[in-house]
Amino acid sequence: MAIRVVIMAIGIAACLYGSIMMPWAEMNMTKENLPHTLTLLRLEPVADALDSVFGQTAEAHKASLDAKEAEGNRGEYVYAFAIGLAILGGALAVAAIGSADEQEKMLMPEKK
C-alpha cells in the first residue's frame, strides 16, 4: 500500500507541474497574462514565482531542443512534454489508488 501512496503522490505532483507549465510552454506566457484575480487577491508574489519558475523552465527546454536541432516550433514540443507529463502523472495516480478490485471474490456455484 505504501508504494502505491508514493506513486500517487509523485503522479499528482507531475500532473500539476505539467498542467501549470502548459501556458508557458507554447504561448509565450508572461506575468501580465495571468488572471487579474491574482492581483485583486494581492497574490502578486505567487504570480512572480510562477512566471519565474515556469518561464525559465520552458526556456531551458527550448534551448535543449535547439541543441537537438529539432524541426518545427520548439514551443510545441515543450507543450507536448508538459501535456505528456500531466497525462502520465494523472494516469499513474489513478492507477495507483483508483481500483476497488484488490481482492477477487469467488462464488462457488450451487449445482442443481
Added chain:
Amino acid sequence: METSVWTKVFLVTEDLFNKIATSKYNPLYYHGALPQFIMYVLFLSGLLLFAYYVPTIDNAYVSKNLVNAFTSVKYITNDIPFGAVVRAVHRYAGDAMVVAIVLHMVRVWFTDRYRQYRWVQWESGIVLLIMVLFIGQTGYYLIWDERSLILTRMTVSALETIPVIGVGLGHWFLNGRAISNLTLSNFLFIHIGLSFTLLFGLWIHYVRMTRPVITPPPVVNYVLMGLLLLVVYLFPITATKMADLQSLTTNSMDIDLFFLFPYWVLSQTGMFGFWAFTIIGTLAVCLIPLPMGAKPIEAAEVVNTKCTGCTFCSRDCPYQAIEMVPAPAGSRFKLIATVKSYRCSGCGVCVGACAFDAIDLPNLLDTDVTEKIKQLSKAQS
C-alpha cells in the same frame, strides 16, 4: 501439468504489476488490445497529416514554394499548428505499435496460447505484423527526403532479383518504369490502403474468439499517450534534405530499427543474405505452432440426456467451440449443445457454465473439480 520457466517469468512479472497498479490496470492483461489503441492514434494523426500531404516528386517550382511531397511535409512541420508534434506522434506511435505487437507475440508464445485451435490467431497475427512493417516502411518513402530515395532504390533492387516476376514487381512498386509523380501516389495508396486492410485482418484475427479484449482501460491508454508525448519531446523530428533524383551516390542514412531493419540486413549481408533472412525468418515464425501443436486435448463432452438447451455453455465458451443445434425428435427441449472438438481447448469454462451437470471434461469430472476448488479455498482461508 509442468509450468515452463518462461511462463513462470511472465507470471512473476504480472504479479509485480498487480502489486503496483492492481489487476484492473495491469498492461500485461491488455497486450493484445494495446496495438489496437495505437492503431487508432495512427489513424487519427495520419488523417491530420493526409489533409496537407501532396504526393508528388515534382520540384520544378520549389523556389516559389510550390509543393511536392517533401515541401508539403516541411509545411506540415513548420507552418501547421502542432504539425511537428502530430508528425512525431505518428512516427513514434508506429514504433510503439511494432513494440506492442512483438511483446504480444512473445507473451502469447511463452504462455502457450498459440497452439491448436489458436493457430488462426497466430498466423493472422504474423500477416498483420508484416503488413504493419510494410505500412511503416512506405511511411518513410512518403517523406521524400534523401533516405526515402535510397530506400526506394534498395527496394526496387531487391524486388528485381526475384526470378520471373521481379522486374514486374519493381515496375508495380514504382508505378511505372522509373520514379515519377505516380510513384508517390502508389506509395500513398499502399500506405493508406494497407492501413485500412488491417481492419479486415483484425476481423480474421478475432473471428474465433468469443470475447476478445480489444480496448484497454482509459488509464492504460493515458499512460501510453503520456509516454508517447514525452518521447516526441525527447526525440524531436529533425530536418532532412530533399531527395535528388540526379544524385547517383548512395549516402549513409539513419536507420529506424523498428521498421527499417530489413534494409540494414540488406546493406550488411547483400541480396542473398537479405532474402535468406526474410524467407527463413518468416517461415520459421509461421511454422512455430505446427511441431508444438501436437499436444492432445480431451475435448468436452455433452451428456445428451441432461442438456436442456439453455445455451449458457455456448455463450460462455471463449473459443466458439460449442454450437447449439436442434434437439432430436422426442426431446422435451428445442436445442441441444454439441462440441466442435477441433476448437475445444479443454479449458472447462463450459463445465462451470452448465447448471445441470450436462457437460464434462472426460478426464476431469465436474464433481472432482468442484471438490478440489473447495479444498483449495479452505486451505487459503
